[in-house]
Amino acid sequence: MLSVKDAETIIFNHVQPLNQEHDLEVVDLLTAFHRILATPVISSLDFPHWDNSAMDGFAVRYEDVQNSTSENPTILEVVEEIPAGYQPQNTIQPGQAARIFTGAIIPKGADTVVMQEKTKLQENQVFIFATPQPQEFIRHQGDFYQAGKELLPAGIPLNAAEIAILAAAQLPEISVFRRPRVAIFSSGDELVTPEQTLKPGQIVDSNQYALVALVQELGAEVLMLGIVKDNQTALTETINYAINHADIVLSSGGVSVGDYDYIDNILASLGAEIHFRAVQMRPGKPLTFATFPNSLYFGLPGNPVSALVTFWRFVKPTIKKLSGINRGWEAKLLKVKSHCELKSNGKMETYIWGTLNLNDGIYEFHQTSGNLNSGNLINLSQTNALAILPLGKTLILPGEETLVLRIG
């Protein structure tokens, strides 16, 4: 059976990120949050735009004040007051200074700012009580960024800092990748909606709601296709529609070896290339991955925990890579101490749900209480991590390190 690592490699090799020319949308600063920048941004402005003061104080010529002490202050004539947003009118001559405020333009002739606390102003004279460093408290034009260079690279998510940078660079129209489209449906004759009355043997389609939430969290657009009966015609129609309208299709259920597990046969009949049907992991073994010319297909297992574990392990990084994120889209595993004993039969890579808790600033993994059964959705509540026991590892003792995938 295929290892998780090999399954991951096969999947990621088939993910074609959105196209920098064809998959663009223009958004404004208020709708850019969490979108992915599609083209590099270059500004024609230097940052800072001009030499300016980092302090409230006095703009001086360093050579005038280089021997100032509290006993022997330098006395300069204040020739101008320069608040932020004001263009200085004078050139500072020897023996002169300008009153200046944080962010204001340094006047010609001045090369240093003395902070207000080291001075005393008396009418139009300022007493300088300490010798500053040459150039002190001046933020020079272009120190932070020079016009014409790359300000932001393509493929980064736009968070608060990036949005502030775009605003500061006066670039209110931003090219981002369109949202990936993800179609989701559930298969199974036993499934009903949360609103329907349960008859014996029926269960509520909870997978669809969990998957919609997870896909939305990643900023993708959801096409919710509902519950499809274990019926070849209905399934063929739904899958055919999905692969023509979405970049990624997620179904849950119907991928194991039961008589009503039709998904794989239908994928084959629709011309899919089926890359694998099972992965050596628990939960999540019956996972189908297939590709069509314009979409990727994940047949997730029907058991509720299995559907979510395979989403977190494989689908989440796939959506991120497809969305155009240039790096950091992979599933990242942490190494943390386990608080409790973790067990596996060693034959499958085993995923154990629980919580990462902070203990004196250090993360510790705690297994969830109750039954670790892939049909048990209940104790998945409030978990935020999956401990991973690799193949062959049967036991992790309390205090020993384990690999962990964060899920919340």
Ligand SMILES: Nc1nc2c(c(=O)[nH]1)N[C@H]1C(S)=C(S)[C@@H](COP(=O)(O)OP(=O)(O)OC[C@H]3O[C@@H](n4cnc5c(N)ncnc54)[C@H](O)[C@@H]3O)O[C@H]1N2
């Ligand atoms: N003979 C074998 N039987 C099974 C194997 C196997 O290797 N050999 N694998 C088991 C494993 S592991 C899993 S996981 C399941 C996967 O089964 P399917 O993907 O075919 O899913 P279904 O049979 O349709 O359903 C399984 C289970 O999950 C419930 N379910 C299905 N859909 C939903 C939904 N949308 N929301 C909530 N719950 C759902 C369904 O009622 C079943 O209880 O196969 C094992 N069998």
Ligand code: MOO
């Ligand atoms: O892997 Mo199934 O996914 O154990 O219940």
Ligand SMILES: [Mg+2]
């Ligand atoms: Mg089945």
